[in-house]
Amino acid sequence: MEKLEYTFAAGQPAQGRSVTGVVASGDLEVLLEPGAAGTTTVAVQTSVDGYGGNWTALLERVLGPGTLPAARIEINDNGATPGVVRMRIEQAFEEVRS
Amino acid sequence: MMEQLQTTRGAMWLRLLTGSAPALHDWPAVRVCDAPLAGQPARWIAVVPDPDNRFPRARNGEVGLVEGWQLAQAVQETIALDRDAPLKRPIVAVIDVPSQAYGRREEAYGIHQALAGAAGAYAQARLAGHPVIGLVVGLAMSGAFLAHGYQANRLIALDDPGVMVHAMGKASAARVTLRTVEALEGLAERVPPMAYDIRNYASLGLLWKVLQAANPAQPDEQDLALVYAALEAALADIRDAPEHGLAGRLQGPHRAASRRVRALLETQWEAAD
Amino acid sequence: MSDIDKFLKRDSFIERNARSRAQALLDPGTFRELAGPFERLYSPWLAMQHLVTQADDGVVVAKGLLDGAPTVVLAIEGGFQGGSMGEIGGAKIAGSLELAARDNRRGTPTQAVILFETGGVRLQEANLGLAAIAEIQAAIVDLRRYRPVIGVSAGTVGCYGGMSIAAGLCSYLVLTREARLGLNGPQVIEQEAGVAEFDARNRALIWSLTGGEQRAATGLADACVDDDSAAIRATVTSLFARGVPERHRSERAAEFLAALAQADTNVQPEVADVRAVYTTTAKGEA
Numbered sequence: 288m289e290k291l292e293y294t295f296a297a298g299q300p301a302q303g304r305s306v307t308g309v310v311a312s313g314d315l316e317v318l319l320e321p322g323a324a325g326t327t328t329v330a331v332q333t334s335v336d337g338y339g340g341n342w343t344a345l346l347e348r349v350l351g352p353g354t355l356p357a358a359r360i361e362i363n364d365n366g367a368t369p370g371v372v373r374m375r376i377e378q379a380f381e382e383v384r385s
Numbered sequence: 386m387m388e389q390l391q392t393t394r395g396a397m398w399l400r401l402l403t404g405s406a407p408a409l410h411d412w413p414a415v416r417v418c419d420a421p422l423a424g425q426p427a428r429w430i431a432v433v434p435d436p437d438n439r440f441p442r443a444r445n446g447e448v449g450l451v452e453g454w455q456l457a458q459a460v461q462e463t464i465a466l467d468r469d470a471p472l473k474r475p476i477v478a479v480i481d482v483p484s485q486a487y488g489r490r491e492e493a494y495g496i497h498q499a500l501a502g503a504a505g506a507y508a509q510a511r512l513a514g515h516p517v518i519g520l521v522v523g524l525a526m527s528g529a530f531l532a533h534g535y536q537a538n539r540l541i542a543l544d545d546p547g548v549m550v551h552a553m554g555k556a557s558a559a560r561v562t563l564r565t566v567e568a569l570e571g572l573a574e575r576v577p578p579m580a581y582d583i584r585n586y587a588s589l590g591l592l593w594k595v596l597q598a599a600n601p602a603q604p605d606e607q608d609l610a611l612v613y614a615a616l617e618a619a620l621a622d623i624r625d626a627p628e629h630g631l632a633g634r635l636q637g638p639h640r641a642a643s644r645r646v647r648a649l650l651e652t653q654w655e656a657a658d
Numbered sequence: 659m660s661d662i663d664k665f666l667k668r669d670s671f672i673e674r675n676a677r678s679r680a681q682a683l684l685d686p687g688t689f690r691e692l693a694g695p696f697e698r699l700y701s702p703w704l705a706m707q708h709l710v711t712q713a714d715d716g717v718v719v720a721k722g723l724l725d726g727a728p729t730v731v732l733a734i735e736g737g738f739q740g741g742s743m744g745e746i747g748g749a750k751i752a753g754s755l756e757l758a759a760r761d762n763r764r765g766t767p768t769q770a771v772i773l774f775e776t777g778g779v780r781l782q783e784a785n786l787g788l789a790a791i792a793e794i795q796a797a798i799v800d801l802r803r804y805r806p807v808i809g810v811s812a813g814t815v816g817c818y819g820g821m822s823i824a825a826g827l828c829s830y831l832v833l834t835r836e837a838r839l840g841l842n843g844p845q846v847i848e849q850e851a852g853v854a855e856f857d858a859r860n861r862a863l864i865w866s867l868t869g870g871e872q873r874a875a876t877g878l879a880d881a882c883v884d885d886d887s888a889a890i891r892a893t894v895t896s897l898f899a900r901g902v903p904e905r906h907r908s909e910r911a912a913e914f915l916a917a918l919a920q921a922d923t924n925v926q927p928e929v930a931d932v933r934a935v936y937t938t939t940a941k942g943e944a
Contacts, residue, residue, distance in 0.1 A: 288708040288709065288710060304696060306677070306694075306695045306696070306713065306714075309675050309676075309712065309735055309737040309738055310710055310711070310712040310737070310738045310739075311737030311738060314737065316695075316712055316713060318695055318696065318713055320696065332710050332711070333710065334709070334710045361713070363710050363711060363712055363713065364710065365710050439923040440923055441923070442851060442855070450918055451915065451918060454911045454914050454915045454918070455911075455915065457908070457909075457911035458911040458912060458915065461909070461911060484850075485841060485842065487842050487846065487847045487850040487851050487855075488847065488851055488855055488856070489847070489855055489856050489867070489926050489927065490921075490923060490926065490927055491841070491842075492840045492841065492842065492847065492856070492867060492868055493867045493868075493927040493931075493932050494918060494921065494927065494932060494935070494936075495826075495873075495876070495878045496841045496842075497822035497823055497825070497826050497839065497840060497841040498826040498878055498907065498908065498914070499914065500823045500826070500841065501795075501823045501824075501825075501826025501827045501907075501908040502826075502908045502909070502910070502911050502914065504792075504795050504799075504823055504827065504908075505795075505799050505826075505827050505906070505908035505909065506908075506909075506911070508795065508796050508799035508800075509799060511796075512799065512800060512803075527779070527788065527819075527820065528819070528820060528823060528841055528842075530788070531788070531791065531792055531795065531820050531823055532823070535788075535789075535792040535795075536792065536795070536796060550785060550788075551784055551785060551788075552778075552779040552781065552784045552785065552787060552788045552819075552820070553779070553781060553784075553846070554850070556849060557845075557846045557849045557850060558781050558784075560845060560846075560849050561781060561843075561845060561846065562781050562782070572707065572782075575706070576703060576706055576707065576782070578703060578745070578783050578784050578785040578786040578787070579781070579782065579783070579784045579785070580784075580785075586785055589785055589786060589789065591785075591789050630756075630796065630800070631792070631793055631796050634789065634793070639786070640745075640786075642699070642701075642702060642745050642746050642749065643745055643746075643748075643749040643786075643790070645699075646693055646699060646746055646749035646750055646753055647749060647753040647756070649692075649693045649697060649699075650692055650693050650719065650750070650753045650754055650757060651753075651757060653692040653693065654692065654721070654757050
């Protein structure tokens, strides 16, 4: 099991919180809460070791642009593919918007 | 039918503690008898092996379909007996049960429902005001323990390597968790709730008392006196207690999370209603 | 509406996660989650073993109204650790049932629904899981005196282990065809008793004997319904309307013993054998 942490520039604080996904095999849970304006933090707990590079690349693609609301994000991952990870993160932000 | 020599701890302790009181039913695997405790009438129950059980997978002392429902009936009868009595008689579950019965017949005929009958009856007895005491003298494993003893107001166990409480036998647990038995045993050393021995179990705060019997497998007069004293003390403690639930099991340090969850639920229960 | 149309229009309960199932049951706008994921009640025991934890420990506690009546829904997430009961998830269920009983003693008729999607005790927490299940059973027996406690198992995990005993204590039990209800999982029986006794790969055998249809047909469940959220909600509502049963299924010891005395235990039972043994008396019909 591996823990990873990231920080990204972001916009205004997210307008709510959401929880999406389940820590099932091949899936992940994403908790999203408002962050301090301008900063998004991501704490990842993953059952698969050695994929730090992949996580960095994926989160960089999603959060790197800095246009999403500032959030405190926790990810509890049980071996999801990058596609599923991206889907759940986008879902997490969408749940807050709606 | 030839009388089988019963050598399990459960059978032996029941016989000794009740002074060989006669069984109230002719049930081979579920022994129910009346004998005094602290000078009051009390009902004593143990599950013992029935090598001639109609159900072939329940011949070694397992709690099977018939045993579960007979436990239920025995306890229901006790409740009915004292329905109009101001003081309800104690029920002592003498516990030495290796497991539930594992078999196709058992699943087909709903062994889960039979064990629910037993667990439910013990819980109803407790709620009706019967002091229910569980005395673990051997094994107290998973579904069998849930059915026979785990609903007790107070749990007492002997401190002995032959006394074990757990949710699943090692081989099955290893298979289900995709580990070796050795790996599981290693984990059990670091993670107290995973351990099989009674000392680790005691650290969880679920037992009211642990007794140092000199010879749990062949008790002498001193051992019996020790156990009687503990049972009598448990009886007095239960009679003194204001409520009939299992909250007494929530005090140990390893149950901090269980307390925190209940406190949080209570705080949030009424909010914003 | 043709069968195909019905199938396409159905709102699968099975495909919903635990939180979503609780939302589907409660009246719109009344769902309120307690001790939820943002409380971060992670299992200390899983963390100790370097296993990934879920923020709600696999149990959702949702208070709200069901057809206007105060109801707490305890939804087990079958996707996390097979829905197995650990200390925290177990405490969420037991603690909620305890509070519901307390409500009733104070004049509020709170009722409970338990969504059983569980293999039983979480073996990584073994004795604390088992103890929590005993506390859940105690709380069901307490609460069911006042208001029905209704169990639902929809699948795909089903209801096994110590939690099947809890299901057996419920006032009413609702299953789907996909759900299975049994004490010991097929793997465990095969491990303990050998493959001739129970072949864990024989899915037809498993579902025929322990699936929702058989359990309902033999009186060990009260309904076998389609995997449709509206149908499940309607069934649960109608069962609550029946009120607390005169005698719970778990109180029918004499009837079940009499029925079992009829079973031919010299052979392994077939579906029809169990149906023949469990006639109306065991089912509790007058």
